[in-house]
Amino acid sequence: MSTRAPSDGDPPARGFAAELRDAVTPRSLGLVAGVLALQLGFILSYIGALHSPTPHRIPVAVVAPGSAAGQVVATLDGLKGDPVRARTAASERDARQMIMDRTVDAAIVVDPRGATDTLLVASAGGPAVSTTAEQIATELEGTRHRQARVVDIRPPGAKDGRGLSSFYLILGWVIGGYLAAAILGLAGGARPAGPRRSVIRLGALAACAVVSGLGGVVIAGPVLGALPGHFLALWAVGTLVVFATAAATAAFQTLLGIVGIGVAILLFVVLGNPSAGGVYPRSLLPPFWRAIGEWLPTGAATTAVRNVVYFSGHAIAHALWVLAAYAVAGTAAAIGSSVIRRRRAGTPAAG
Structure with missing residues (x-):
């Protein structure tokens, strides 16, 4: 078997370093480094934001008679970690309107004649925050030896x-x-x-x-x-x-x-x-x-x-x-x- 001898027209042989410089230019290396930074930033941002959701000052309305409203508000605002920002509402109707116009995310309606209060939520605005509000209400009612009944006043659509x-x-x-x-x-x-x-x-x-x-x-x-x-x-x-x-x-x-x-x-x-x-x-x-x-x-x-x-x-x-x-x-x-x-x-x- 014979091999062809290099002729004068053949391109000169190049070393690995020269080929590497042509294949990976400083500009392309910079762009790849940028992509790597975005990739790591993506991982950091998504995991950092979503790995441990913790409630922070969720707006909640409280409907209760007389001084009881202020007491419930003070109890909610005093929960460890500041998960709730509570305010009073004059009536259940007002509380429902506050949820629907997005002033608050949930409302607690205290029943002065019974032992079961009502938690109003709108899970269409975010099921996670509604679930968190339920947990907070459960914690609150546990300290007062009462029950909480959840009413979802605006759930997502049937196909949403x-x-x-x-x-x-x-x-x-x-x-x-x-x-x-x-x-x-x-x-x-x-x-x-x-x-x-x-x-x-x-x-x-x-x-x-x-x-x-x-x-x-x-x-x-x-x-x-x-x-x-x-x-x-x-x-x-x-x-x-x-x-x-x-x-x-x-x-x-x-x-x-x-x-x-x-x-x-x-x-x-x-x-x-x-x-x-x-x-x-x-x-x-x-x-x-x-x-x-x-x-x-x-x-x-x-x-x-x-x-x-x-x-x-x-x-x-x-x-x-x-x-x-x-x-x-x-x-x-x-x-x-x-x-x-x-x-x-x-x-x-x-x-």
């Missing part, structure tokens, strides 16, 4: 298992928003050629948001029956969620290049998902996740959708303002940075 469909719908919208922006950035350049290109890209993302919002509502409502009704309101919220996430991602890419995609994943997934109040309401999360949840799109959107579906749209103003802020700030940052970069390059801003 454990009230989590709102959260899963939001996850789909948020993931779709940042992926759409990321794909447009990778296909056409993370930093658009100019402000006109940024406007076109944002317009495409807005159209995608409208379609995505509609598709999500159709699937969650008419197709699966998990979140029926409120079609137009949910469509509007979904459109805002997707565009807010997409515009913010586009802004991160315009400012930071491909690294901006990692920043979007950090905010919307690594930090946003466990702090959203989907699996466990924010009152059961550790302080850090409890503090950031309502200021991130995932948490704001989960609150908005859940309250639209089950609580007549009460207490959603803050959530809508947060989503609108991401949409407006993302749009302004994406276009503004394109204008600045074009001017620094010394070319007309309209291009």
